[in-house]
Amino acid sequence: MRISKTVQETEGVRKAVVVMATDKAKFALESAGLLTPEIKEATGSDLVMVVEADSEELANRVIARMEELVSMNISKDTKRTSDLLNQKVTVINIGLEIFKEALEQQGVEVVHVDWQVPAGGDTRLVNILKKLY
Structure with missing residues (x-):
């Protein structure tokens, strides 16, 4: 444009x-x-x-x-991309332990948040929890 x-x-x-x-x-x-x-x-x-x-x-x-x-x-975009690829990678991983482990094996710094689906994904229990808030 x-x-x-x-x-x-x-x-x-x-x-x-x-x-x-x-x-x-x-x-x-x-x-x-x-x-x-x-x-x-x-x-x-x-x-x-x-x-x-x-x-x-x-x-x-x-x-x-x-x-x-x-x-x-x-050319400008290629330079920006190569600059990005040369930076140290840090990842915030939410919930998927196997993904965190795979990244760590590659030397990536990972912040892992152990997240679970509320009420184990049971929609009936989720609706009860919503009423409590």
């Missing part, structure tokens, strides 16, 4: 869109008069870029800029 807005401010650009080719996005593109045969064939995992501009040359320049901006965002 930000990329679309950024390039749409370029003089001579009437419309510019970068979206995943989901059915909803295709419907919106069709409503805006931007749906092409190639986009119709694209799947929801495909990233599509469409530009309506004063000239084909301008449209090509804007698409190149959009590709550049997408690549920049991917």
Whole structure:
């Protein structure tokens, strides 16, 4: 969305869109008069870029800029992801003892909360307990 807005401010650009080719996005593109045969064939995992501009040359320049901006965002996200993966992991585990043990075997710091389903999951007893509160 930000990329679309950024390039749409370029003089001579009437419309510019970068979206995943989901059915909803295709419907919106069709409503805006931007749906092409190639986009119709694209799947929801495909990233599509469409530009309506004063000239084909301008449209090509804007698409190149959009590709550049997408690549920049991917690089930033990859760095953030790798930073996250290099951090020490701490987990709060609620109720599942076997999960806590598996994490500890991998050297993960675990805070375990020994939680049980109220009244052993018996809905009749749960309703009685609710009335007591």
